[in-house]
Amino acid sequence: METIRLTSIYKTFDLGGETVKALDGVSLDISPGEFLAVMGASGSGKSTLMNIMGCLDQASRGEYYLEGIRVDTMNRNQLADIRNRKIGFVFQGFNLLPRTSALENVELPLLYSRTGSRKKSRDRAVAALEMVGLAHRLDHHPNQLSGGQQQRVAIARALVNDPAIILADEPTGNLDSRTTVDVLSVFQALNDKGITLILVTHEPDVALYARRIVTMKDGKIQSDRNVENRTLAGSLGADSGPWEV
């Protein structure tokens, strides 16, 4: 069963009479354990596609199956639950709650979880932060963390609820080259553990950390290829790693 199956997804935006075709018939299958990079020129529809896959937005037309379950027909509450249980989202701008500790930020998805026990939410949040190498920054607020560290907190938040898939829209867009590698190595390590990842990027270098690259143009998929010579960021330690600043 595919983790994600999109068939003929269309998305149009109405801008006062003028309609913009952001997605123009996208079909895409993503298997469990894949690490997919989405590339393409600005305005080609990458973010729109991610938002639809992340259930933050809904397609105008087309079918979307997540782990075999049809989600394009779901209502607001069902979509909220899907986002909570099956999807982890990492944004370009981190989107952490300000004046809230790293631990509390990571705990947040568990707070809204309607399934399973919420008892161990702290333990699970600590474990997620350990996975991204931030076990020693639990009580730091976002403004006390570097960009790379903030993005790693965001990744921990994305994976804390054991999602089917983690979606990252230009997660390294605000980072310098060094911290970019930090974040990418976290992604690779997570992917090695079996987590399915989709990453949007402008930079060809970054895309080479993935296993498969999809390129978009004008709301359509232009090419879809596997990465031959994958870049490896290095191994992931528990409490300290190459990303440690």
Next chain:
Amino acid sequence: MKWRKLIKVAFQSILKNRMRSLLTTLGMIIGVASVISLLALGKGSQDDIRKQVASLGTNMIIIHPGSSFSGGVRGGSGSQATLTLDDVDSLKNEPELIRYVSPDIRLSEQVIAGKTNWSTQVNGVSVDYLKIRNYTLSAGSFFTARDVKAKSKVAVLGKTVSDELFPGQDPVGTRIRVRNVPFTVIGTLSGKGQSSMGMDQDDIVLIPESTALYRLSDGKTIRAVVLSAVSEEKMNDAQARATEILRRNHKLKDDDEDDFHISNQTEIISMAGKVTGTLTALLSAIAGVSLLVGGIGIMNIMLVSVTERTREIGIRMAIGARGADILIQFLIEAVILSLIGGIIGILAGLGIAYGIGSAMGASVLVDPSIIVLAVAFTAAVGVFFGFYPARKAAGLNPIDALRYE
């Protein structure tokens, strides 16, 4: 989401904006503080008045001879000797409305005890007078029906009289003279203080009605009749019945005016009560308006807060918060805000009430149910005025909220 967590989140966001939160609740604080202080002071003064009614006499009705002043040239109250012992006897035959009746034969006299003397009011009354006027004995006993029948020369002294004539002594058993008639003091009254008209209610000597009438007066002039209704509710009925009886006794025709004046003190007092009641109601209405303004202030700030925190709402939704979670979060925040305002307001209101109370010597009465009501009311204001902003937050689209700059 757990309630404890929700409340914690609400407190966090309130504390993150301390100054703004305080300003938001200011309207609430002022509103609640004024309601609480006004009600405490209003209730206090009503209670004062009620105590004064009780000290005058429970359910007391007073009848004076003479017409009311409405006739113009007609004589004033008390100018005609129209009340008789027959009237008193007739009034005693209405046990279902009238409990106690007493004539009040008031004589201004010089009372002499040994070498001291004191000008006071000597009242010839029935054995029930104490109950009508709510006097109590501090020593000795009151005279009995037998004393009335025998025109006994016995007297009961009010506190002022006994203090003046027998300072520091127990006068019971001693002798006094009134217009050369010797009386034996058989009891003394407890002090009652000034009446609401400022008269010393303890400057009084009580003697049997018959003694006053036949030994000190002309045998017929009765300056007043006092009676008490069986209950407060029966007050008006008793007054109407007494009027009817007196008119019949005095053989007045239908269109004749009353040749007596009947009144009850509680009328005056309840009028005073009504005035303070109206005042309290008016001030409470003003306070209510300020509560409303406070509520609108909370709504306003919550709307600003929703707009400011659109991104936060987007983040929460992106990680799985349902609309209801967001709604409840903002509602709780609004309720906590207004409850904080309410509690500060209650404390401030009590402070103001007791401050004014001690500064102006006014009584303060705090009804616990008012406090409970105030808390409930502020919570309701929070829910009511918080709902619209909260619903607005809950209805946001995740992607729009996230994109919001």
